[in-house]
Amino acid sequence: MIPDRVTLVEVGPRDGLQNEKQPVDTAVKIDLVHRLQAAGLREIEVTSYVSPKWVPQMADNAQVMAGVYRKAGNRYSVLVPNMLGLQAALAGGDATRPDEVVVFGAASQAFSRRNINCSIEESIERFAPVVAAAREAGLKVRSAISCALGCPYQGEVTPDEVEHLVKLFKQIGVHHCGVADTIGVGTPRKVQAVMERALKHYPVQEVSGHFHDTYGQALANIYACLELGIHTFDTSVAGLGGCPYAKGATGNVATEDVVFMLQGMGIDTGIDLDALVDAGGFISGVLGRPPVSRAGKALLTKRAQVAA
Numbered sequence: 001m002i003p004d005r006v007t008l009v010e011v012g013p014r015d016g017l018q019n020e021k022q023p024v025d026t027a028v029k030i031d032l033v034h035r036l037q038a039a040g041l042r043e044i045e046v047t048s049y050v051s052p053k054w055v056p057q058m059a060d061n062a063q064v065m066a067g068v069y070r071k072a073g074n075r076y077s078v079l080v081p082n083m084l085g086l087q088a089a090l091a092g093g094d095a096t097r098p099d100e101v102v103v104f105g106a107a108s109q110a111f112s113r114r115n116i117n118c119s120i121e122e123s124i125e126r127f128a129p130v131v132a133a134a135r136e137a138g139l140k141v142r143s144a145i146s147c148a149l150g151c152p153y154q155g156e157v158t159p160d161e162v163e164h165l166v167k168l169f170k171q172i173g174v175h176h177c178g179v180a181d182t183i184g185v186g187t188p189r190k191v192q193a194v195m196e197r198a199l200k201h202y203p204v205q206e207v208s209g210h211f212h213d214t215y216g217q218a219l220a221n222i223y224a225c226l227e228l229g230i231h232t233f234d235t236s237v238a239g240l241g242g243c244p245y246a247k248g249a250t251g252n253v254a255t256e257d258v259v260f261m262l263q264g265m266g267i268d269t270g271i272d273l274d275a276l277v278d279a280g281g282f283i284s285g286v287l288g289r290p291p292v293s294r295a296g297k298a299l300l301t302k303r304a305q306v307a308a
């Protein structure tokens, strides 16, 4: 049955901005988070505590976390690739402490090596103490399984390969299973086949989809997930983003497009589409290009016509 309520995890400030070549001001990143939460987003992936040599754009992680005015009941998450990342995320005490950390692995060996410089097995060895320490600190732990529908280096990725990593993350105590189509090659039936593997090990409320829209399949894939009852999705305002280690990957599916579709289906997200479009217009203006979001662009054009 199609769910009547969907949670969107806004990943624009992290996944969306990590790939920007020009440094984005810390104040802009903080402003973006504020605008997103004002639009009703209650789960926001704010930044990542990764090596600044690998992803320079996220080097101001602690300043961004410290600058965000937290709304009660919201969940603010950060990516951590290793213990150093977790320690850095916790070093600033309450002022910078995330509510959730995301550990990220890949269903393909090749992508694991490119993205986090180790094999899948080594990544699990590295993550096990991180997950234990995060749980000990009272944080929720989410996984991101990259390349679940295809890999830029390996090509095809099978549901068996995805399930293998799902099980490994479950064994080390990860609470939530995020399934990511890093290069956007998934199509609805394939997405369902992979999601069914995740649902064998995690309850539906702890499975989410993360779809890049490179081949224009993201909304169809989200609908395919809804058919399975999955009701949590990562999205990125204005369709920002890409992955530094997946050349040519476009951004995540735009939050505006997903909200527009869900509203049209009568599914509650708690998000104010107008305010969201404003947030998308704001960050697109700063980056000097129009939003990738089709709904965002259409609504901004309509507003301009009304104002003229």
Ligand SMILES: CC(C)(COP(=O)([O-])OP(=O)([O-])OC[C@H]1O[C@@H](n2cnc3c(N)ncnc32)[C@H](O)[C@@H]1OP(=O)([O-])[O-])[C@@H](O)C(=O)NCCC(=O)NCCSC(=O)C[C@@](C)(O)CC(=O)[O-]
Residues within 6 Å of the ligand: 015, 018, 048, 049, 050, 051, 052, 053, 054, 055, 079, 081, 082, 084, 085, 086, 088, 104, 115, 116, 117, 144, 145, 146, 147, 180, 181, 182, 210, 212, 242, 243, 244, 245
């Ligand atoms: C995992 C590592 C660190 C291994 O990188 P490495 O070079 O193998 O690490 P190392 O342990 O050998 O350390 C090398 C240097 O990095 C430092 N270092 C080590 N760790 C940290 C840290 N946490 N924070 C800050 N500094 C760190 C460490 O201190 C040392 O500094 P040096 O002695 O040379 O001055 C590196 O590969 C890395 O940071 N990778 C992250 C890549 C990344 O962020 N990718 C994008 C996010 S994933 C994504 O976007 C996909 C997703 C989640 O959205 C889902 C999807 O669509 O697929």
